[in-house]
Amino acid sequence: MLSRWMSGSSRNLDREYNCTVRxxxxxxxxxxxxxxxxxxxxxxxxxHHLNLLEKDYFGIRFVDPDKQRVRALPAQPPFTMCFRVKFYPTDPAALKEEITRYLVFLQIKRDLYHGRLLCKTSDAALLAAYILQAEIGDYDPGKHPEGYSSKFQFFPKHSEKLERKIAEIHKSELRMCRGTRRFWPSLLSVLLFCRETREFISSNGESQ
Known part of the structure; x- marks a missing residue:
């Protein structure tokens, strides 16, 4: 009896595997x-783990050890998947849940940092300023000395001129918008505008 139970347990273990999602x-x-x-x-x-209800915008995909996207899982574990936004909403205000807006925000940051976001330099500066606002709140001269925006890596590479522009927008145009209902829709609206320009941010942060 015990041997049959142990044999069954072993078979169950053979049918299970660990999966990691980044x-x-x-x-x-x-x-x-x-x-x-x-x-x-x-x-x-x-x-369920993320308490995410607005699922349609998201998906998971497998990435092999060489960080290449593949369509099929390998024959043997371990399996590592990535959780990502599949597409951005056509109407940013339609996102109802805070967790959905936060996850889309994180995807925007990733796309901007990896050079996948299509926009002009001026639009990139505005989008980076929104991200800065979300990270640290309103500009405070007592907390944010000269060059404070350089501590954040918005792009693979960017110039000091672009850094100054980001800080300028953050100081003058985005005060008191964090935590209001306007903030997240405004951030996503900038994203949609940037994608419509069909221009690419090059490695130095300048449009080409």
Whole structure:
């Protein structure tokens, strides 16, 4: 009887594997799922963990050890997935949940940093200023000395001129907008405008 139970337990363990999902803030979520589980099951499990209800904008994908995107999982674990935004909302104000807005915000930061966001330099400066506002709040001369924006890496590379422009916008145009209902829709509206320009931020932060 005991041997049959142990044999059954061993078979169950063979049918399970650990799966790690890298989240947008670079933290990781690890769970154990059945080998024959569908991707939708893992996605639903993750959304439950994040308390995410507005699921349509998001998805998970597998990335191999060489950081190349692939369509199929390998035959053997371990499996590492990435949780990402699939597409941005056409109407930013339609995002109802705070967690949804926060996750989209994190994706914007990633796209800007990795040079995937299509926009002119002036639009990039405005978007980076919104991100700065979300990170540190209103400009405070007592807390934010000269060059304070240089501590944040918004782009792969950027010039001092662009840094000064970001700080200028943050100081003068974005005061008192953090925490209001206007902030997140405004941030996402800037994103949509940037993508419509169809211009690319080059490695030095200047449009080309």
């Amino acid at each position: 989240l947008l803030d670079d933290s990781e979520y690890t769970c154990t799922i059945q080998r024959d589980a569908k991707g939708q099951y893992l996605f639903d499990l993750l959304c």
